[in-house]
Amino acid sequence: xxxxxxxxxxxxxxxxxxxxxxxxxxxxxxxxxxxxxxxxxxxxxxxxxxxxxxxxxxxxxxxxxxxxxxxxxxxxxxxxxxxxxxxxxxxxxxxxxxxxxxxxxxxxxxxxxxxxxxxxxxxxxxxxxxxxxxxxxxxxxxxxxxxxxxxxxxxxxxxxxxxxxxxxxxxxxxxxxxxxxxxxxxxxxxxxxxxxxxxxxxxxxxxxxxxxxxxxxxxxxxxxxxxxxxxxxxxxxxxxxxxxxxxxxxxxxxxxxxxxxxxxxx
Numbered sequence: 001x002x003x004x005x006x007x008x009x010x011x012x013x014x015x016x017x018x019x020x021x022x023x024x025x026x027x028x029x030x031x032x033x034x035x036x037x038x039x040x041x042x043x044x045x046x047x048x049x050x051x052x053x054x055x056x057x058x059x060x061x062x063x064x065x066x067x068x069x070x071x072x073x074x075x076x077x078x079x080x081x082x083x084x085x086x087x088x089x090x091x092x093x094x095x096x097x098x099x100x101x102x103x104x105x106x107x108x109x110x111x112x113x114x115x116x117x118x119x120x121x122x123x124x125x126x127x128x129x130x131x132x133x134x135x136x137x138x139x140x141x142x143x144x145x146x147x148x149x150x151x152x153x154x155x156x157x158x159x160x161x162x163x164x165x166x167x168x169x170x171x172x173x174x175x176x177x178x179x180x181x182x183x184x185x186x187x188x189x190x191x192x193x194x195x196x197x198x199x200x201x202x203x204x205x206x207x208x209x210x211x212x213x214x215x216x217x218x219x220x221x222x223x224x225x226x227x228x229x230x231x232x233x234x235x236x237x238x239x240x241x242x243x244x245x246x247x248x249x250x251x252x253x254x255x256x257x258x259x260x261x262x263x264x265x266x
Contacts, residue, residue: 056093
């Protein structure tokens with residue numbers, strides 16, 4: 001059992017909470033039994049190391065079985081060691097080290113997508129991860145992080161995806177102009193979600209949401225820049241019928257993605 005929280009191996013895992021360590025190693029941190037389960041089910045080749053407390057290992061024996069089937073050994077650790085490795089305040093007994101798996105923007109559009117989400121300057125990791133999860137739930141073909149959007153492998157982003165990071169391609173590193181040019185070349189219309197746009201109901205009734213679509217979501221505080229708005233084909237707003245001051249970005253993105261999913265499947 002690994003029981004020394006100050007050991008170099010434990011510290012190396014804990015450092016993956018920092019972007020610099022992730023960039024240096026090409027690895028990222030995964031926490032919790034559900035995330036480990038999804039990784040081992042969908043992308044087992046990415047799991048380099050799996051650590052678990054004895055209590056968590058006994059409680060989630062299916063994770064142990066998946067690890068064994070993938071040829072990944074599980075190392076038992078003390079609660080103190082797991083607390084040191086994990087990024088969360090109350091970890092759930094499992095930590096894994098995984099290889100990053102970058103996807104190119106070319107690969108996204110070469111696959112002839114019908115529905116994608118583009119995140120432009122989205123900074124909140126919880127929002128970014130939740131949008132990936134919503135895109136996965138809505139059957140979207142891919143997600144693209146453009147501009148200075150938060151690091152895909154930030155632990156909070158990874159946790160917020162609840163395993164969806166392993167289900168659909170997520171490309172990073174392109175400019176919004178490049179992404180939208182490629183989207184149009186692939187036959188997608190670019191629709192921005194922004195407070196200054198037309199009512200979503202108008203787009204629903206016109207039938208345009210049934211077309212292949214790249215939804216563009218901007219920064220939580222500032223929205224999309226004027227330059228980014230000029231690049232899209234249409235600007236849509238999700239109406240607020242109650243007295244809320246505003247709508248959370250991830251919630252609005254979920255509504256937009258599902259509107260397209262419904263329209264494309266009707």
